[in-house]
């Protein structure tokens with residue numbers, strides 16, 4: 524495995540500057556493309572799964588987090604409050620309280636449930652500077668978050684569907700978890716909510732795990748302060764484990780925010796909140812993808828998908844024309860002119876598709892693709908080359924070509 528802190532900088536994914544501050548990396552153009560592509564993937568799968576997207580501010584009044592319980596149970600991880608005109612505002616440590624308020628802003632009938640609210644939004648964590656590095660321990664986090672407001676009877680189905688979304692995403696991204704964990708409360712820590720609700724939430728998560736067929740281990744002391752969770756663990760290049768994705772069942776925050784829906788008998792009932800994240804934070808997800816793929820991302824995620832090398836000045840114009848066609852097809856392509864052909868091929872070793880344009884290609888309007896794994900394809904008309912690459916990218920395939928094409 525690779526170390527994303529080194530390789531991520533070499534690939535132009537991210538960097539840091541002491542003046543911006545520790546734990547506050549910025550995204551370079553290649554990293555912004557990977558992140559944007561991931562965000563599009565997440566939003567698309569959420570839309571298909573019936574989620575509605577919202578945006579909410581990254582700040583909130585201190586009182587909001589007092590109600591949610593973050594102020595009493597999570598304060599050491601939060602930035603200190605800012606005094607503003609007699610009130611205190613804080614950078615949010617999670618999105619849940621905002622989504623609870625968004626739910627509460629409208630009345631809801633049982634017919635609207637499950638109501639799934641999703642947001643790719645910022646949150647902040649006051650990590651100590653000693654533990655910061657790269658994209659894995661950061662103070663500003665972009666979280667792929669969602670909260671499902673539903674009845675108790677709907678929890679297992681919704682949490683199970685969320686787990687399916689996670690497994691499908693891992694498949695598309697080439698991520699293999701090291702462990703599935705049922706994170707339970709443990710001794711010596713403080714938790715909020717009544718013990719019976721905790722037992723019910725735990726039973727529901729066990730039901731989801733058993734039904735999904737994944738092997739899992741229970742871990743005491745790893746629950747959130749408001750409820751138990753399923754954590755999907757990955758390991759970094761040094762073998763250190765961290766949680767990427769999570770599914771949590773929460774009876775506590777709906778109580779705190781006095782959430783309700785109108786049931787079929789016209790009475791007010793309390794919904795349950797299922798918190799879930801498919802790929803966790805964009806920072807941690809991209810760090811992991813760099814380490815897993817060593818920079819050779821699946822073609823659909825690659826910052827540059829097609830590198831085009833004109834052999835001489837005479838082929839620069841046809842090379843530019845091919846790049847134009849790639850861009851029109853929605854592919855990310857660029858012409859590389861500097862250096863010997865060998866040097867250009869080496870520099871583009873992470874680019875999934877490479878095209879050398881010589882005199883023959885320029886006059887025949889055909890291209891013999893090279894793949895980054897060293898394979899070479901027979902020359903094909905340009906439009907066939909575009910559909911071949913486009914089909915693999917659209918399918919978010921791990922294969923650079925359909926096997927019968929080589």
Ligand SMILES: [Zn+2]
Pocket residue numbers: 617618619669670798799
């Ligand atoms: Zn949440």
